[in-house]
Amino acid sequence: MGLFSGFTRRKFLQGAAAGAAAAGGMTPGMSFGAQAVPPGKKLFKDIELTYFQDSNWLHSPLWLSPHLMKEAGVGIKSRENYDGGDAVAKILPQLLSKRPRFDWVQFPSLFFGAFAETGQLEPLDDYFAQYAGSQDYLDWVMPAYREFYTKWDNKTYGVMLDGDIHILHYRNSYFQDAGLQSKFSKRFQRDLEVPKTWLDFVDATQFFTEELSSQGIYGSSMVVNPPNFGWGFWMDIAASAGVNYFDENMNPTINQGKAAESLDIYREIIKFGPPGAEAMDIGTTIQRWQSGSDVMSVWWIDLSEFTVQQQGPELAEDQRGAIVPGWLNDDGSITNRAMSLWCRTASIPKNIPQDIKDAAFYFIYRMSHPDYSNEMVADEYCGSDPFGRTHYGDAAAQLYLQANPQRGTDNDLWKTNAGIFKNFDTAKNHLDAGLANVEVGYPQFFWEGTPEYADALGRNISKAVSGELTSQQALDEAAEEWAKIAQKLGLDSQKRQYRNFIDGARKLGYKI
Template identity: 80%
Template sequence: MAGSQFMPAKSWAGGHSDVIMPPGGKKFKDIELTYFQDGNWLHAPLWLSEQFRKDAGVSIKSRELYDGGDTVAKVLPQLLSRKPRFDWVQYPCLFFGQFAETGQLEPLDDYFAQYAGSQEYLDWVMPAYREFYTKWDNKTYGIMLDGDIHILHYRKNYFNDPDLQRKFSKRFQRELVVPKTWPHFLECTQFFTEELSSKGVYGTSMVVNPPAFGWGFWMDIAASNGVNYFDASMNPGINSKQAVEALDMYKNIIEFSGPGGKSMDINQTIQRWQSGTDVMSVWWIDLSEFTVQQQGMEMAEQQGADIVPGWEQPDGSINHKAVSLWCRTGSIPKNLPQDVKDAAFYFLYRMSHPSISDEIVADEYCGSDPFGRSHYTDESARKYTMANPQRGTDNDLWPTNSGIFKTFETARSHLDGGLRNVEVGYPQFYWEGTPQYADALGRNISKAVSGQLTSQQALDEAAEEWVKIVQKLGIDNQKRQYENFLAGARKLGYKI
C-alpha cells in the first residue's frame, strides 16, 4: 500500500484519495474479523467494512462492546487465551503498557515494513500519542485510533461583552481575555461567577468524580507546575511543594464553580456546558462537538477553544501541559492464525491512516478525536462542516450526515485549540498498576476538595499508597516499565 504508491509526500497535509491495498496488491481471501471496543467509541469500523471488503477482501463479521471501566476484565483474558474471541481490539490507552507486558500483543513493526511509505505514516502520528501509546520496550504494539486531549473551552460572547470587559478592567486593572495562566483562570472564574450566578451562569466547573478521572484535571495544573508522577527511582513526585500548590489552585477554582462543585462528575460538567451554564470548561476536545445539537446552533457557534492554562516561569514564559487522558489504541492478539493477523493489521492501519481517518475524526458517529498531523489542517476543518463521503444515513447507528459545525471559522478555532494542547500534551500513566494509581490519587484529591484532608495531607496519603503499589508490583519491574514513559518524555523535551 502506502507512501509513493498512493500518496506523494507533499500530500500528507491532506487530500488523500488513493486506495490502500495489501502488500503486493493481492486481496485477502474474504476474511471476516471480529473485534472488541469500548462502548463510548462509536461505529467507523462498521461503515468502513463494506468498502474494505470490496477493495481488499477483509470486512467486519461482528463486534462486542464493553464498558471502559471493565477493560482489563474483558480484554486481558482474551489476550491470554489460546483462542481469543477477537481478531483485533480497541481499548483505552491507560491499559496499553499492562497489555503489552503480557507478551500477548502482536509486535507490529514487521507488518509496517511490508507497506511502502509506512514510515511517513508513523511520523504523521502526533508525537504526544505515538511516543506513549503505540510503543513499548522499543517495539510497536499499537495503532492510534483516538487522540484525546484536554483543552480550554470558552464562550466567546462573555469574553467579548463590553459591560463585562469594563467591569473586569476596573477590578483587575487589565483586559478581560481568555486566561493563559492558572492564577488568571481563577480570577476569571471568580469574576464570571460573581457577575453572572444570579442568571444561573458560572465561571467554570471542574471534574472531581469519578476519582479515577478527576485526578487528570488536577494533573493539568500540576504538570504545568513541574510535577511528575515519579522520579527515575520510582519515588512519587505527587506530594511536592508544587503539587500542593496545584491542588490548592484546583480547590480554589472549585470554590467558585457553583452548586455541587465539590462533587462534580463528568456527566454534570457535560450538562453544564451544553446548557450554557459554564463560561469556561477544561475538558476533552470533543465537548464542543457532541453537545452541538443540545446547545443549539447559535450557542454552539459561540464556542471557542484555547490552550489549557499554565504557570508563569521566572523568564516570563508560561509552562503549559495538557493531559492526554483516555485515548484509544488498536492492537492484535498474538494467538491468531497468520492470515487473520495480516488482515487485522490491514484493517487497523488503513482505518488509522489519514486517507481514511481524515474523514472519521470529523464524523459525529465515530468517537475518534484528531491524532495525526493532517487532522489539524484547513482541509480537515472543512470536513467538520460537511457530510462524510464514506457513508450514508441508511443505518440507525448513524442516521444523519451533515457535519458537526455550521461554519469553517468555528471548526478552525476548534482545531487550533486542540493543536495547541497536543503540542504540550502530557501523558497519563499507562503501565501496570494504572487503575490502582488512579484510584489512590483521585480518591485522596476528592478528600481534599471536600475538606476531609488538607492538600498536603491528601497528597501525602496518595504518595504513601503509591509506594505500597510499587512495592507490591515490584520496584525493579515498575522502574523498567516507567522507563517507557521517561523515554517518551525525553523525546518530547519534558523535564523529568
C-alpha cells in the same frame, strides 16, 4: 495549523515516495517488494474479523468494512462492546487464552502498557515494514500519542485510533461583553482576556461567578468525580508546574515541588463553581456546558462537537477553544501542559492464526491511516478525536462541515450524515485549539497498576477538595499509597515499565 496544510493525504504520501525515488533510495520503513496501499488487488481471501471495542467509541469499523473488503478482501464479521472501565476484566482473559474471541481489540490507551506487558500483544513493526510509506504514516501520528500509546520497550504494539486531549473551552460572548470588560478592568487592573495562566483562570472563574451566578451562570465547572478521572484535571495544573508521577527510581513525586500549590489552585477553582462543585461529575459538566451555564470548561476536545448538536445556532457558535492555562514561571514564561487522558489504541492478540493477524493488521492500519481517518475523526458517529497531522488545518476543518463520503444514512446506527459544525471559523478554531494542546500534551498513566494509581490519587484529591485533608496531606497520603502499590507489583518491574514514560517524555523535550 497542520504541518501538512495545503497537501491532500494522497499528495503527501505520493510526494514522500517520489522524493525517495528521486534520491535513488527507498521510502523509510519500506522493504524490497513492499506492498503499495491501497494495493489495487485483494490481499486477503474475504476474511471477516471479530473485534472488541469500548461502547463509547461508536461505529467506524462497521461503515469502513465494505470499503476495506473491496480494497483488500478484509472486513468485519461481528463486534463485542464493553464498558471502557471494564477493559482489563474483559480483555486480559482473552489475551491470555489459547484462542481469543477477538481478532483485534480497541481499548483505552491508559491500559496499553499493562496489555503489552503480558507479552500477548503481537509486535507490529514487521507488519508495517510490509507496506510502502509506513514510516510516513508513523511520522504522521502526533508524537504526544505515538510515543506513549503505541510503543513498548522500543517495539510497536499499537495503532492509534483516538487522540483525546484536554483543551480550554469558553463562551466568547462573555469575554467580548463591554460591561463585563469594564468591571473586570476596574477590579483587576488588566483587560478581560481568555486566561493564559492558572491564576488568571482562578480570577476569571471568580469574576464570572460573582457577576453572573444570579442568572444561573458560573465561571467554570471542574471535574472531580469519578476520582479515577478527576485527578487528570488536577494534573493539567500540576504538570505545567513541573510535577511528575515518579522519579527514575520509582519514588513518588506527586507530593513534591509545586504539587500542593497546584492542588490549592484546583480547589480554588472548584470553590467558585456551581452548587455541587465539590463532587462534580463528568456528565454534569457536559449538561452544564450544553445548557450554557458555564463560561469556561477545561474538558476533552470533543465537548464542542457533541454540544453543538444540542444547542441553537447562537449558543453553538459562541463556543471557542484555546490552549489550557499554564504555569507562570519566574522568568515570565508560561509552561502549558494538557492531559492526553483516555485515548484509544488498537492491538492484535498473539494467539490467533497468522492469516488472521495479517488481515487484522491491514484493517486497523488502514482505518487509522489518513486515507480513511481524515473523514472518520470529523464524523459524529465515530467517537475518535484527531491524532494525526492532517487531522488539523483548513482542509481538515472543511470536513467538519460536510457529510462523510464513507457512509450513508441507511443504517439504524447512523441515522444522519451531515457536518458537525455549520461555520468554518468555528471548526477551524476547534482544531486550532486541539493542535495547540496536543503540542504540549502530557501523558496519563499507561503502565501496569494504572487503575490502582489512579484510584489512590483521585480519592485523596477528593478528600482535599472536600476539606477533609489539606492539599499537602492529601498528596502525601497518595504518595504513600503509590509507594506501596509499586512495591506490591514489583519495584524492578515497575521501574522498567516506567522507563517507557521517561523515554517518551524526553523525546517530547520534557524535563524528567
